[in-house]
Amino acid sequence: MQDPYYETAMKNLTQYRELLKFPTDEDLTGAATALIRLQDTYKLDTASVARGELNGIQYSTQLSAGDCFELGRQSYNSYDFYHTELWMNEALNRHEQERSNVTVRWEILEYLAYSTFMQGNLKKALDLTIELLSILPNHERALGNLAYYEAAIKNGTTEIDKSEQPSKAVTAMLDPEERERYHMLCRNENLMSVQINSKLRCRYTNNNRNPLLLIAPLKEEEAYFSPRIILYRDVLYDNEIEVIKRMAQPRLKRATVQNYKTGELEFADYRISKSAWLKEHEDVVVANVAKRVEAMTGLTTETSEELQVVNYGVGGHYDPHYDFARTEEINAFKSLGTGNRIATVLFYMSDVAQGGATVFPWLGVALQPVKGTAAVWFNLYPSGNGDLRTRHAACPVLQGSKWVCNKWLHEAGQEFRRPCDPKENIQETTSS
Numbered sequence: 001m002q003d004p005y006y007e008t009a010m011k012n013l014t015q016y017r018e019l020l021k022f023p024t025d026e027d028l029t030g031a032a033t034a035l036i037r038l039q040d041t042y043k044l045d046t047a048s049v050a051r052g053e054l055n056g057i058q059y060s061t062q063l064s065a066g067d068c069f070e071l072g073r074q075s076y077n078s079y080d081f082y083h084t085e086l087w088m089n090e091a092l093n094r095h096e097q098e099r100s101n102v103t104v105r106w107e108i109l110e111y112l113a114y115s116t117f118m119q120g121n122l123k124k125a126l127d128l129t130i131e132l133l134s135i136l137p138n139h140e141r142a143l144g145n146l147a148y149y150e151a152a153i154k155n156g157t158t159e160i161d162k163s164e165q166p167s168k169a170v171t172a173m174l175d176p177e178e179r180e181r182y183h184m185l186c187r188n189e190n191l192m193s194v195q196i197n198s199k200l201r202c203r204y205t206n207n208n209r210n211p212l213l214l215i216a217p218l219k220e221e222e223a224y225f226s227p228r229i230i231l232y233r234d235v236l237y238d239n240e241i242e243v244i245k246r247m248a249q250p251r252l253k254r255a256t257v258q259n260y261k262t263g264e265l266e267f268a269d270y271r272i273s274k275s276a277w278l279k280e281h282e283d284v285v286v287a288n289v290a291k292r293v294e295a296m297t298g299l300t301t302e303t304s305e306e307l308q309v310v311n312y313g314v315g316g317h318y319d320p321h322y323d324f325a326r327t328e329e330i331n332a333f334k335s336l337g338t339g340n341r342i343a344t345v346l347f348y349m350s351d352v353a354q355g356g357a358t359v360f361p362w363l364g365v366a367l368q369p370v371k372g373t374a375a376v377w378f379n380l381y382p383s384g385n386g387d388l389r390t391r392h393a394a395c396p397v398l399q400g401s402k403w404v405c406n407k408w409l410h411e412a413g414q415e416f417r418r419p420c421d422p423k424e425n426i427q428e429t430t431s432s
């Protein structure tokens with residue numbers, strides 16, 4: 001902390017004590033969870049991450065044996081024995097190479113033996129325990145475990161009773177197929193059929209001679225047909241982005257989600273970002289964004305929500321979700337009195353060095369953030385029912401920072417702009 005390199009950080013801590021606090025336990029747990037999320041999503045190999053290498057790109061920071069141990073310990077505390085084993089193994093490797101150590105070998109061995117056992121590898125758990133006892137011959141728990149493992153091997157019990165394990169972390173609760181598709185798309189692995197992909201087109205359009213677009217037509221690019229997902233290129237200027245970010249920055253707060261059973265707003269592991277809301281009357285830029293949204297969609301923004309600005313740091317993400325409220329949701333958008341979220345307009349306000357795509361797991365669509373581009377789609381069928389195909393997610397940011405802003409348009413006021421059609425009535429069926 002005395003090093004001149006940390007001068008600014010130290011000033012922040014001492015001058016803004018009310019605003020900035022020292023990291024808490026929750027920050028540590030959150031950082032560990034984020035790293036493991038990145039490791040899983042992008043299939044990062046443990047040794048490479050520890051070396052500071054992300055998907056082939058070498059960064060300047062490395063993890064110490066102590067860091068790896070901490071990641072293992074955090075995984076252990078959330079009953080995630082798979083990652084405990086990976087990180088304790090790495091801690092052990094690094095421990096051997098480091099000259100000074102804050103962790104002790106026997107402690108790593110203890111976690112490693114137990115997590116190996118919990119995953120059903122009794123023989124390896126036994127070997128590790130024997131090694132632990134060669135360092136600390138009187139370690140009571142290890143002695144007990146040794147006897148237990150030996151007996152289990154003798155009886156031929158190789159499978160441990162997994163029913164005793166408490167339920168896994170939140171991400172593991174996602175539907176496994178959806179999770180797999182989501183992660184594949186984040187890794188840029190192609191899931192779209194050639195038949196669809198080869199038919200996607202781009203064009204200039206002035207959306208039926210909209211006066212705003214006569215001189216400067218939109219650059220429209222199809223990303224999917226059914227449901228229709230459109231990208232509009234270069235629809236936010238760099239100077240507008242600067243204004244929006246500058247206005248939002250001091251108001252950014254940790255994003256919340258609405259609990260669909262209670263209707264309460266709360267923090268959730270499945271959405272990690274910071275967000276702020278901007279009103280149109282606050283700045284002409286915000287008002288112009290709304291006008292441009294009207295030009296792009298042909299809908300009114302009279303009934304829309306304010307402009308939401310969102311920033312994702314490294315590891316920030318949003319698991320698969322719908323933007324519309326499902327029929328069983330309590331209180332959803334009730335106070336607004338403008339009906340459900342008929343359409344989403346999502347503006348990218350930054351490129352992202354690695355990660356951070358917006359993906360539609362069931363469509364096989366991945367949208368890479370490009371500064372100045374907007375993505376547009378309808379969340380509801382003309383019948384007013386939610387279109388389940390629009391389920392989408394924001395992939396974790398692997399490197400850099402991601403900025404987006406979005407406008408959520410509501411049903412009220414669109415009656416003549418997008419007339420209802422009760423015949424196009426596809427029922428919602430999910431309850432998750």
Ligand SMILES: O=C(O)CCC(=O)C(=O)O
Pocket residue numbers: 310318323346356357358392393394395404406
């Ligand atoms: O940030 C993204 O790419 C998507 C964000 C999103 O889906 C949302 O905020 O509802």
Ligand SMILES: [Fe+2]
Pocket residue numbers: 321322323392
């Ligand atoms: Fe969304």
